[in-house]
Amino acid sequence: MADHRIAILGGDGIGPEVVAEGLKVLDRLEALEDFRTERVDYDLGGRRYLETGEVLDDETLDELRRFDAIYLGAVGTPDVPPGVIERGLLLKLRFAFDQYVNHRPVKLYPGVTTPIAGLTPERCDFVVIRENTESVYAGAGGRLYAGTDHEVATQESVNTYHGVERVLRYSFEEARRRRGHLTLVHKTNVLVHAGALWMETFERLGDDEFADVTRDYVHVDAACLYFVTQPERFDVVVTENLFGDIITDLGAAVQGGMGLAASGNLDPTRRAPSMFEPVHGSAPDIAGTGRADPVAAVMSLGQMLAFLGEDAAAARVDAAVGALLSERGDERPDGSAYSTGDVGDRLVELVAS
Ligand code: IPM
Ligand code: MN
Numbered sequence: 001m002a003d004h005r006i007a008i009l010g011g012d013g014i015g016p017e018v019v020a021e022g023l024k025v026l027d028r029l030e031a032l033e034d035f036r037t038e039r040v041d042y043d044l045g046g047r048r049y050l051e052t053g054e055v056l057d058d059e060t061l062d063e064l065r066r067f068d069a070i071y072l073g074a075v076g077t078p079d080v081p082p083g084v085i086e087r088g089l090l091l092k093l094r095f096a097f098d099q100y101v102n103h104r105p106v107k108l109y110p111g112v113t114t115p116i117a118g119l120t121p122e123r124c125d126f127v128v129i130r131e132n133t134e135s136v137y138a139g140a141g142g143r144l145y146a147g148t149d150h151e152v153a154t155q156e157s158v159n160t161y162h163g164v165e166r167v168l169r170y171s172f173e174e175a176r177r178r179r180g181h182l183t184l185v186h187k188t189n190v191l192v193h194a195g196a197l198w199m200e201t202f203e204r205l206g207d208d209e210f211a212d213v214t215r216d217y218v219h220v221d222a223a224c225l226y227f228v229t230q231p232e233r234f235d236v237v238v239t240e241n242l243f244g245d246i247i248t249d250l251g252a253a254v255q256g257g258m259g260l261a262a263s264g265n266l267d268p269t270r271r272a273p274s275m276f277e278p279v280h281g282s283a284p285d286i287a288g289t290g291r292a293d294p295v296a297a298v299m300s301l302g303q304m305l306a307f308l309g310e311d312a313a314a315a316r317v318d319a320a321v322g323a324l325l326s327e328r329g330d331e332r333p334d335g336s337a338y339s340t341g342d343v344g345d346r347l348v349e350l351v352a353s
Pocket of ligand 2: 245246249
């Protein structure tokens with residue numbers, strides 16, 4: 001009998017390739033530690049949509065709901081119009097399963113080259129908690145008088161007290177588990193309505209329930225500057241959905257590239273499955289070439305194992321990733337002498353050491 005049931009959504013492009021490497025590592029971990037997973041593959045994404053016209057039907061959604069976790073590669077193909085797969089699959093899963101936390105570490109591992117001159121690993125180890133169900137992502141808005149020169153397009157940012165409070169609470173708790181500092185990132189000087197809700201809730205929770213956590217506030221534009229110039233300012237950063245989307249790509253660059261950026265879409269209440277995915281996309285230009293770096297997918301696997309309570313296995317993944325990154329230096333999969341599968345094979349060895 002399996003300890004954890006996991007739905008596997010490889011998706012499009014390099015998604016299935018990097019997930020395959022993660023699953024090799026998972027096989028090895030199950031042999032090393034005392035746990036078993038049952039995995040069920042789901043064929044979803046842009047390619048499947050082009051073949052069948054189906055993005056994600058209710059029956060599949062109900063099936064997915066019964067898993068303990070979802071392990072996702074990447075979805076999206078260039079020949080599908082923008083939004084179809086993003087909204088119809090990825091965001092639909094995040095919203096349907098109320099995965100209100102998007103947990104994205106920004107950590108510079110020893111041996112990794114960052115584009116930031118002089119930056120050292122000691123100065124760059126924080127996590128961004130991106131609100132994952134609201135803001136402009138909620139989809140409120142529309143177009144009026146389309147095709148006329150009076151056309152109006154609105155895209156509203158939805159911020160509920162319920163949504164803001166719960167992600168701030170998770171972030172304070174995360175800060176308590178880490179170095180005890182939480183930074184709110186927003187744009188309160190311009191977005192005065194949403195900003196006030198975030199700020200007031202942040203201050204009240206901080207004063208009433210998390211007095212042991214130090215806190216500060218940084219505008220999102222300044223946060224971009226500090227991610228680059230002073231990443232040591234940050235321990236846990238919490239922000240709304242769109243800002244979080246944008247600044248975590250910057251975070252990925254700082255820590256050495258999209259190939260090293262992992263994420264967990266979490267429902268901390270555990271009513272529905274959480275979903276773990278590399279931050280990178282399907283990279284159709286390099287699909288099938290053996291040049292995709294599976295490290296972010298393996299890091300996301302580590303997050304999944306930690307969330308499932310497999311702490312020993314998660315610690316093995318973190319140590320193996322650290323060892324791999326320091327031994328390979330600037331080498332990246334090139335599809336010939338060193339390919340996606342070679343990275344996976346080496347990680348399979350390293351998790352056992
Ligand atoms: C991400 C991606 C998605 C997002 C897209 C593909 C909808 O950029 O996970 O960061 O904006 O959330
Ligand atoms: Mn993004």
